[in-house]
Amino acid sequence: MWKFFSLDEIKKSLLMALWFIFLTFPIMVIRVNPIYNVVEWRWQNMALVGAGAFFLSFLWRYFLEYKNPAPSKPADDAAVSRSGRFSELLRSSGTRRLAIGAAVILALAFPYLFSSYQVNIMTTALIYVVLGLGLNIVVGLAGLLDLGYVAFYAVGAYSYALLNLHFGLSFWICLPIGAALAALFGILLGFPVLRLRGDYLAIVTLGFGEIIRLVLENWNDFSKGPSGIAGIPRPGIPGIEMSLNASSVFLYFLMIALALFTIMVVSRLRNSRIGRAWIALREDEIACQAMGVDKTKTKLTAFALGATWAGMGGVMFAAKTTFINPASFTFLESAIILSIVVLGGMGSIIGVIASAFILILLPEYLRAFSEYRMLIFGAVLVIMMVFRPQGLISNVRQTYRFKGLQENKEGD
């Protein structure tokens, strides 16, 4: 630690500070007003950048060193055992039961402890939990990089909004319809991209997401265009009148139920025949086909099942906000959902849940610095990836341990 304050390190940081002062000079220091042709010089920003870069570069090097210890030193056993102990703790059934119990109590008591504003934020976070788990099927398990996941979310939201507007269908009928339509779109997208690999897949899915959004934006007769659809009813129980507050609490519990359902289904799916086929497909397509897995069917089910959750999330979203327009379904949403999956640790369910809460609640509670929240969000993505690329909770590969075998070895 102390070696970081040697003269050499200070020199490095000074150089870094100078570099960043140079780098940020035109954009941070000068502000022009081309209409009145005046220039504003903001020298105080230069001092801020210099000081900030100076200190941050110490931290940066320190943490980078911490993450990748120099090869001359003995391997960082402490770090290994620490993370080992942590996941051990996660896996031990006692702590697990305790944690789940605490989470359930907190979740049930939440609407009675906090304001309806907080409840709404939590509902949003839960929607993203469902979205994250859905995308986790496509990206985390099946290894298909989907950058247009928001399209299915839009399909769900618009199917509720439009069916309700034109035919007066209720939320309860629209939830399965939205999910089914999203699944259908999943298959529709799946067919042309079956042959594509990796990054080609990424751009086509991105394009698909943009096409859906642009059609919604421009096809005024169908979707009311950019002005969107307002007055979507909140879900209720037939025969019971609910106040605004009560219905948002109801929605919250509904969302908890949906999230639990998703968690259950996704975790069952992962250990099922099709789930193992997805993982095999992710690891090696050719070997997987050689083992008799139907590639077409497996990929299409991944797209369809992934999209289903987005459809349901979309219906919930429309019901929660009561107003939707195409601006809610931009690429940024897809990027946020993908970040949830990757930050959580691909394929890990607990990780995805945790990172959905972090990524959605972080910007919400950063509203105090509302101007800076997206800046911080971007920086957090980069920093997380640099220092913990495997995500919050790295997915432990399922292994079989043969007790007898180990004993034999020790006997030798």
Next chain:
Amino acid sequence: MDYFLELFLGGLTRGSIYALIALGYTMVYGIIELINFAHGEIYMIGAFTALIAASVLNIMGFGPVTILILAMVLAIVYSCAYGVTMEKIAYKPLRHSTRLAPLISAIGMSIFFQNYVLLAQTSDFLPFPSLLPELEILEPYAYIIRSSEVFIILTTFGVMVLLTLLIKFTRIGKAMRATAQDRTMAMLVGVDVNRVISMTFIIGSSMAAIGGVLIASHIGQINFYIGFIAGIKAFTAAVLGGIGSIPGAVLGSLVLGWTESFATGYISSDYEDVFAFGFLVLILIFRPAGLLGKATTQKV
């Protein structure tokens, strides 16, 4: 016929700008297999630097030609500086991690840069001075082509020729080709891979900056968000041509430019981007590796 010619030249202009950005994507992809999502932001920063430089120089009383040259040079210098810094911070530490980690890092960088410019400058559209001079010879044809379009097409052509020469005949070009083929092998025969990667970012960023300045003075206004759209389009173009292939990126860009130009001219202007992406999907169904991409058969 005039209308056709106008659309053709408009598409060529568009395609040229896409090509300048798409080359950065495709070169970075060819060398480190990373979709550099923040590349569009580099282009945006280039345009902003040029705008700021041009305004300051204008107030200091320089002539238009000096302003054009100095603004262009500063835009290139700063875009390169940002490109290289970004690589060192966000991609280099991730070189040996999973495939998706650098992509998320790039998306993070893109969001960061957009908001950085938004906060440090403004969210409004800023008028961009038309730095490119008007050509009098073109006066009679003004209804078909503007002189800024001629500048864009000619500059792009020049840059392409320079790039081809650089990659074909210089030492660093050879090193780049070697690294793109097989990074480990290139390292073994003594290529400084880190330098090659930095160099790739420098070349890609400077082309993006040139594109940024040209298109900004052609359209006449910029804001912090221009990089995102242009980046997505250029990425589409790079994939259309076959990502990793340099002639492919140029061809893909031109095809995309013409598709957009003709589709908006003859069919409907509302669905410009839908045509672009729809065309991409169509091409990829029939040629899954892009127009000029090599279909690699995997050996077992």
